[in-house]
Amino acid sequence: MDEKEIEKLFLSLIENSRQNTDAVRNVFSILVKSTLKYRDHMLESKGVVVTVEDVRTSLNWLAPALAIGNIPETDKKVSLELLKLWLDDLK
Numbered sequence: 001m002d003e004k005e006i007e008k009l010f011l012s013l014i015e016n017s018r019q020n021t022d023a024v025r026n027v028f029s030i031l032v033k034s035t036l037k038y039r040d041h042m043l044e045s046k047g048v049v050v051t052v053e054d055v056r057t058s059l060n061w062l063a064p065a066l067a068i069g070n071i072p073e074t075d076k077k078v079s080l081e082l083l084k085l086w087l088d089d090l091k
Contacts, residue, residue, distance in 0.1 A: 005052055006035050013059070027090065034089045038082055050078055058082040066090070 010028045039050040057079040064070040065087055074080055 003036060006032055006039070006055065009052060009055060009059075030089055031086055034085050035082065038085055042078065048078065050082070054078045054082060058086065062086060 010032050013028065035050070035055060042048040042050055054076070057076055061070075061072055061079070061083050065083060071083070072080070
């Protein structure tokens with residue numbers, strides 16, 4: 001997954017959002033930076049490729065995690081780690 005794919009994914013979410021504000025764009029900027037950092041770390045340290053599907057899964061979990069603190073119980077380790085990283089970075 002290259003940087004353009006990640007940015008395209010997040011930009012499509014912003015474009016479809018009813019709240020295309022500076023605050024929303026700032027949150028997505030943080031998420032893009034965190035995702036790229038995580039992607040690079042996983043590839044360099046573990047040889048694991050973070051996929052678009054990993055990121056989409058994490059995005060699906062993000063709103064419930066922010067709203068009610070719901071962290072899914074799952075075996076999708078990459079998506080779960082990415083979600084936790086996002087939550088830490090958004091604090």
